[in-house]
Amino acid sequence: MSLNLSILLASLGGFIALALAMEKHCKHLLRHVLSPLWMRVLRTAGWLLLAVALVLSLQHLGWSIGVTAWFGWLSIAGVVLVFYLPKWPWQPAPSKGAPRRKENPASVDSALAQQPAERLHWLRRLATGVLLLVPVAVLGLLLTAAPKPLHSDAAVQGQVGPWTFTLAEAQRKAPRQVLGTPFKAFEVRFCETCDDQIRAAYLKIRKPRSLRAAGLVFSGNRWDRLVEIQIPAKAKLSDGLWLTVEGKDGSVHHAAVDIAEASPALAEFIARQQ
Incomplete structure (x- = not known):
């Protein structure tokens, strides 16, 4: 269990460091952009952490299981960041859009036309849920699989x-x-x-x-x-x-x-x- 946790934390730390090394995500997380030197340091540290996670997997699980385990934990770490970043408390405030116009009876037809788009939205949510089950299944297999x-x-x-x-x-x-x-x-x-x-x-x-x-x-x-x-x-x-x-x-x-x-x-x- 400690091995899997170490691989997950190294993967998560690597992704966070790589995110901070990009101007867009750095501004999103810290509300300001770091100096080019710090970005290079974070980029190097990010790749090193991902390499450490790979080495841990290969050293303790072998080539066949190790590579699969590494990709599995990378997927889980990536999904965690994708769903947590939008809830980050320091993210920039969204810009205010133009005031909405009042609807009139003529807009009823357009609302009916939007129903297929709403169905597509729910299908996308369903597909996202299925994708979320993939890393969960991988996690279950990793926790139950015995080492070689x-x-x-x-x-x-x-x-x-x-x-x-x-x-x-x-x-x-x-x-x-x-x-x-x-x-x-x-x-x-x-x-x-x-x-x-x-x-x-x-x-x-x-x-x-x-x-x-x-x-x-x-x-x-x-x-x-x-x-x-x-x-x-x-x-x-x-x-x-x-x-x-x-x-x-x-x-x-x-x-x-x-x-x-x-x-x-x-x-x-x-x-x-x-």
Whole structure:
């Protein structure tokens, strides 16, 4: 929730700064126009705040969800400003128009002719209401959508050889049963500079004796890699999860990950089997 609020506030602050950097909106909000220097500062600050909101989205939600979330919060921030600015207390007083002439009986026909225009006005209001529901729906989806496993707080950070990695269970559920055999899926991501140096990554329960016994290989050559491993019948929590990484230079490195830390659901399942 704090992440979504931060993205919204950064987007809203960016739009406000960009509005103040424009002469028309600056006069509307402050009743006077700022100096060119201040307008340049506000314009720069506005774009920086929008960039901060984008970086927050991408860093915590990933590319696919992050970009969608950023556009969603931009829409909400824009709608808030569009509907609040007309109610701004410091806005310039509207100019008085010419006095209206008294109506005469001949104007009845023209009033009847204006009825289609009134219907069009109500249709525009209806369309505006529908548009307002769009950001509300986006907000609901963002609040209910769970972060990607590798971006969640439960993901495990570690190092295998010269490379850093993030490991997480694909779903926070007990292993799924396939013909009486339990399977559990995990995802791994290596650092951006490390990824080009890695040929393959493997995962299994219990320390492997050789590369051939390193377990199942993660699918995917870059970024998020996925594997579903079989849980041995006599697995123990002390066996640990073992990540084996083979570099393109031929080197092989191992790293042990605590089962309970990587997947509490798997740890509970193994404890019940013992």
